[in-house]
Amino acid sequence: MRSPALTRHPAATDAGGRWESRLIRSAHPVVARVVDLAVARRQVTRVPGVGLLVADPEAARRVLSDTAHFAKQGPGSSGALWTPVLGERVLLNMDGPEHARLRRVLADLFSPRIVDEVCRDAAQPLVARAAERLRAGEPVDVARLAREVAAAVIGLVVGLSGGADRAELLRASDDIESMVTWRTRTFDEAAVDHARRALAVVQDAAEAAHRAASDDTVMGRLALQGVSLEEARSLAAALFLTGVGTVSSALPRIVGQLADAGLLDRPGAATADLDAVIAEGLRMTTPSLVTLRRCSRPTELHGIRLRQDERVVVLLWWATRLSGGFDPARRPPAAMRHLWFGAGSHFCLGAPLAIAELRAMAGMVLEVAAERGLAVTRRTAARRVLVPRYAELSVGAGAPG
Numbered sequence: 001m002r003s004p005a006l007t008r009h010p011a012a013t014d015a016g017g018r019w020e021s022r023l024i025r026s027a028h029p030v031v032a033r034v035v036d037l038a039v040a041r042r043q044v045t046r047v048p049g050v051g052l053l054v055a056d057p058e059a060a061r062r063v064l065s066d067t068a069h070f071a072k073q074g075p076g077s078s079g080a081l082w083t084p085v086l087g088e089r090v091l092l093n094m095d096g097p098e099h100a101r102l103r104r105v106l107a108d109l110f111s112p113r114i115v116d117e118v119c120r121d122a123a124q125p126l127v128a129r130a131a132e133r134l135r136a137g138e139p140v141d142v143a144r145l146a147r148e149v150a151a152a153v154i155g156l157v158v159g160l161s162g163g164a165d166r167a168e169l170l171r172a173s174d175d176i177e178s179m180v181t182w183r184t185r186t187f188d189e190a191a192v193d194h195a196r197r198a199l200a201v202v203q204d205a206a207e208a209a210h211r212a213a214s215d216d217t218v219m220g221r222l223a224l225q226g227v228s229l230e231e232a233r234s235l236a237a238a239l240f241l242t243g244v245g246t247v248s249s250a251l252p253r254i255v256g257q258l259a260d261a262g263l264l265d266r267p268g269a270a271t272a273d274l275d276a277v278i279a280e281g282l283r284m285t286t287p288s289l290v291t292l293r294r295c296s297r298p299t300e301l302h303g304i305r306l307r308q309d310e311r312v313v314v315l316l317w318w319a320t321r322l323s324g325g326f327d328p329a330r331r332p333p334a335a336m337r338h339l340w341f342g343a344g345s346h347f348c349l350g351a352p353l354a355i356a357e358l359r360a361m362a363g364m365v366l367e368v369a370a371e372r373g374l375a376v377t378r379r380t381a382a383r384r385v386l387v388p389r390y391a392e393l394s395v396g397a398g399a400p401g
């Protein structure tokens with residue numbers, strides 16, 4: 001969608017920022033307050049028993065990019081958490097030359113052609129039906145829409161299709177998410193078995209599609225390109241673990257930001273530059289609240305000496321805060337650029353696919369809003385979930401909710 005720039009409503013306030021804070025606190029009522037207090041005076045600070053908290057964007061980018069001193073493997077890292085479940089060769093727990101080689105092999109999966117094809121087949125039918133309902137005057141819960149689209153896209157990538165498969169994927173996503181908290185550093189044997197069972201729906205489908213080696217499926221194409229079965233299963237698990245929850249969290253939060261900034265409720269108003277809306281929406285929402293690293297050799301960060309094997313907690317949501325609320329016209333500091341997708345060698349491989357999904361859904365909402373005006377008619381925050389999100393965010397004609 002190509003469209004002129006959008007200006008904020010003169011009466012718009014930072015209601016979107018207040019709702020973002022409410023979502024974070026609903027998801028993590030105690031931890032969020034502790035982190036707020038810890039980083040309020042100093043954006044890089046050590047908290048005993050937790051690790052080094054990093055909320056400064058430049059320091060965060062350095063941690064994520066400096067693989068000589070900060071690793072994704074080892075005690076306290078996110079990679080160490082998933083290794084017992086998925087094995088040693090998974091994008092989530094790899095570093096160094098082998099990780100770089102696997103990313104190069106998989107890069108074609110996220111080419112513009114493949115991304116557009118996947119979104120056309122998986123996302124557009126769901127988005128088109130939602131648009132029809134909005135144009136007919138019916139409300140649409142965009143939180144539910146986002147979950148359905150995210151599951152449909154990942155389902156198509158790994159070799160699943162149909163509503164029953166999507167429902168199973170969403171159950172598996174919720175099941176896995178319920179196992180992880182901010183304090184989770186390792187899984188015991190029972191938890192490992194439980195996680196493997198939950199992931200079986202994804203990995204078994206990916207394995208079947210890979211073995212069939214048909215160019216009708218993404219996993220089949222990877223097989224034809226020489227990608228091993230182990231690598232295909234690795235990619236399927238990584239996309240599932242990182243993609244379903246974050247995309248389904250981001251879209252309704254972005255729509256909420258648009259509504260709170262007064263950008264949806266004026267029929268005939270110019271719609272925004274869609275790429276700017278998505279970028280600013282992701283900066284505001286940053287669905288992956290934190291990412292973890294291990295200090296692999298002693299170093300200094302922001303004037304603080306780090307010990308070898310010290311846990312580093314990169315607070316991505318806190319690192320992307322700016323004053324003034326949601327503003328698609330703003331240019332964030334260079335250190336924040338795409339920081340919501342990480343940085344360095346572990347920059348989110350699925351970012352092009354996530355952006356394409358968000359463009360399809362947010363573009364539809366903006367298009368219908370420009371025709372008839374929309375308002376948020378109902379919203380509730382999800383409580384005690386790993387990825388902060390709306391339990392419901394419905395839009396339609398009518399008084400804001």
